[in-house]
Amino acid sequence: MFSHRVVVVAATLSVTLNRAMGVRMQVFNFGSINVDQIYRVPHLVAAGETLASVSLTTVLGGKGANQSVALARGGCAVRHIGKLGESDDWARQQMGEASVDVSSVALSAEPSGHAIIQVDDKAENSIILHGGTNQTISREQLTSALQHASKGDWLLVQNECNALDVAFEIALEKGLQIAFNPAPMTQSVLQLPLHRCALLIVNETEARMLADDPDADTAFDKLASRFPDTKLVLTLGSKGARFRYGQIEQSIVAFQVPAVDTTGAGDTFVGYYLASLTLGHDDNVALRRACAAAALSVMVEGATPSIPTQAELEQFLATQ
Numbered sequence: 001m002f003s004h005r006v007v008v009v010a011a012t013l014s015v016t017l018n019r020a021m022g023v024r025m026q027v028f029n030f031g032s033i034n035v036d037q038i039y040r041v042p043h044l045v046a047a048g049e050t051l052a053s054v055s056l057t058t059v060l061g062g063k064g065a066n067q068s069v070a071l072a073r074g075g076c077a078v079r080h081i082g083k084l085g086e087s088d089d090w091a092r093q094q095m096g097e098a099s100v101d102v103s104s105v106a107l108s109a110e111p112s113g114h115a116i117i118q119v120d121d122k123a124e125n126s127i128i129l130h131g132g133t134n135q136t137i138s139r140e141q142l143t144s145a146l147q148h149a150s151k152g153d154w155l156l157v158q159n160e161c162n163a164l165d166v167a168f169e170i171a172l173e174k175g176l177q178i179a180f181n182p183a184p185m186t187q188s189v190l191q192l193p194l195h196r197c198a199l200l201i202v203n204e205t206e207a208r209m210l211a212d213d214p215d216a217d218t219a220f221d222k223l224a225s226r227f228p229d230t231k232l233v234l235t236l237g238s239k240g241a242r243f244r245y246g247q248i249e250q251s252i253v254a255f256q257v258p259a260v261d262t263t264g265a266g267d268t269f270v271g272y273y274l275a276s277l278t279l280g281h282d283d284n285v286a287l288r289r290a291c292a293a294a295a296l297s298v299m300v301e302g303a304t305p306s307i308p309t310q311a312e313l314e315q316f317l318a319t320q
């Protein structure tokens with residue numbers, strides 16, 4: 001524990017020095033890129049039911065890609081580490097057009113990851129994932145991409161790719177700050193050195209599974225005592241978010257807006273929150289911006305198409 005605290009203090013000092021010298025922190029986001037096939041349906045299909053969809057749209061998605069686009073739209077320098085099938089280079093181009101650095105996004109002969117998403121009239125969704133190239137990332141690709149990272153930079157990770165343990169290992173060796181969003185949650189996450197994360201963002205399901213507690217609130221409190229050196233955020237959808245860091249505790253109220261599609265709202269939150277931190281906002285302001293960005297995103301269909309720009313966010317916040 002003592003040596004971990006020393007590492008945390010050293011990383012914080014290095015970040016402060018970088019800021020003082022005008023060096024801009026970069027986020028390396030190791031994450032999935034999916035082709036999202038969105039089916040609008042009157043209700044989510046039930047077991048044994050056959051249901052006609054109202055429409056089908058194909059867009060860029062994946063928790064990783066969504067978070068990279070949110071980081072970039074939030075004003076942060078972000079380099080995405082991921083992999084796509086050759087026939088889906090359009091997805092890489094779209095990420096580039098959103099100002100994400102895609103020089104560490106590899107193309108391969110294998111099929112890309114994709115998601116089959118149902119969105120119903122209440123804006124709820126259900127998602128089936130196929131991992132594809134998101135599950136064939138090599139140590140070599142991670143090592144090569146992260147050679148561009150410097151001490152104090154962030155490594156952001158979700159749970160839709162393989163080799164998360166390798167990414168954590170390299171990041172810790174290099175003194176990077178790890179931000180982890182264990183979505184979608186699986187038991188394998190419990191094997192990762194989560195106490196070494198600088199930032200952990202979880203929803204209620206993830207908090208319950210991580211803490212092995214059926215109540216999300218007490219689960220979150222357990223995580224706070226288990227990881228005293230980690231900033232913890234619990235996202236609560238339309239109810240806002242909770243924040244814990246050491247003795248500091250805050251609750252953030254969500255903005256109430258009419259929802260069309262909640263797909264990618266959590267990713268928008270994560271991207272905007274981290275982008276705001278790298279821009280120097282304090283946690284309170286960063287959380288408010290993240291909640292506002294997520295609120296704007298649910299008013300538009302699709303994951304990446306719904307992520308607001310900074311200008312849209314400022315305009316929205318000015319009206320609140």
Ligand code: RIB
Pocket residue numbers: 032034035036060061062063066114115127160263264265266267303
């Ligand atoms: O969080 C939303 C994302 O989850 C979708 O874009 C889909 O691709 C899945 O990864």
